[in-house]
Amino acid sequence: MYQGSKLPRGDSPVSVIGAGIAGAWQALLFAQAGHCVTLHERSDQAMMLSTSHWAGGMLAPYCEAEASEPVISRLGLRALDLWRQELPDTPFNGSLVVAHSRDRTDFERFARLTSGHQRLDASALAELEPSLEGRFRDALFFAGEGHVEPRRVLPKLHERIVAAGGTIKFNSELRASDRDGIEGIVIDCRGLCARDEQPELRGVKGELILIETSEVQLARPVRLIHPRWPLYVIPREDNLFMLGATSIEAEDTGVSVRSALELLGAAYAVHPAFAEARIVEFGSGLRPAFPDNLPRIAIDENRFAVNGLYRHGFLLAPALAELTLAYVQHGRIDNEVMQCA
């Protein structure tokens, strides 16, 4: 569908509000397309006020199909290409899914509900991940998946925005009156803070633990089938591992003893050597979600609001940026994601 006269001018300046993963990708693609881009972020460069700071960073469109609508896999698969294109050193080592024998039924269910995997027996698993030798009788290997380290990849994206001619203003919190006064295209990527204009947004708490050990080496995320949450261990640089993540309908940012026990228990189940690991950090983030847990690009002439990335922000952000740009450049509308006022 073409929106004719309502389309913003193709050469308009672009202000993006929020430099989390959604805003970073929007700013990058618009800057590369030749727009004069300014990205405003209320945090400093450490990005501690963003949900993105706390994320796992898995790029897992196949695994996520187990509990998500098909639109997540569709956009996620496109986003993998954009990650590869933009940051070619993104690790695409795949991901593994394993289970305790008591969770066998759920493991088989996971296999049925997902595609893009091959089944590994114990020896093939040991060949792929030597640290897991003798730990599980089989595993699902999703070879096409990747992962990024959010606290390293956000600064990389910010650098690329500047290299493409964009400007980033940290410690720049824009109030409603500031936003109203901006000329040109405005792309609101404020995550949960956008509730003043999108009151149906809610936060879904995800707790995580960072641990450090040199006793276990993993080259890819390992998901452990769990009756309540998809628990996983993600390898990071410097012998760090992220244990994540709970999914709780709550908006406090504490970490409960129960969650900590479950996360640490999952790590121990993946490899007992994790018991000797050093705990580096407990943390939690609030995933911005709409009631249907699906992402949305709301369009009102030259005002865009990109939000509701829920537990798929790293997976989806590149594809959502590409959609916003395609609308501005060609008036193209993706009916599953875009809503015009």
Ligand SMILES: Cc1cc2nc3c(=O)[nH]c(=O)nc-3n(C[C@H](O)[C@H](O)[C@H](O)COP(=O)(O)OP(=O)(O)OC[C@H]3O[C@@H](n4cnc5c(N)ncnc54)[C@H](O)[C@@H]3O)c2cc1C
């Ligand atoms: C524990 C956990 C694990 C996760 N794991 C994964 C995963 O493995 N893969 C995946 O794809 N997703 C994952 N997610 C989900 C992902 O983190 C979110 O979907 C994503 O971070 C949302 O990004 P965002 O840019 O919309 O919001 P945010 O990251 O919150 O960014 C919004 C930014 O806007 C800024 N801001 C707000 N108001 C203003 C203002 N007025 N002026 C200027 N700036 C403002 C904020 O400071 C913030 O930096 C996980 C989330 C959690 C909590």
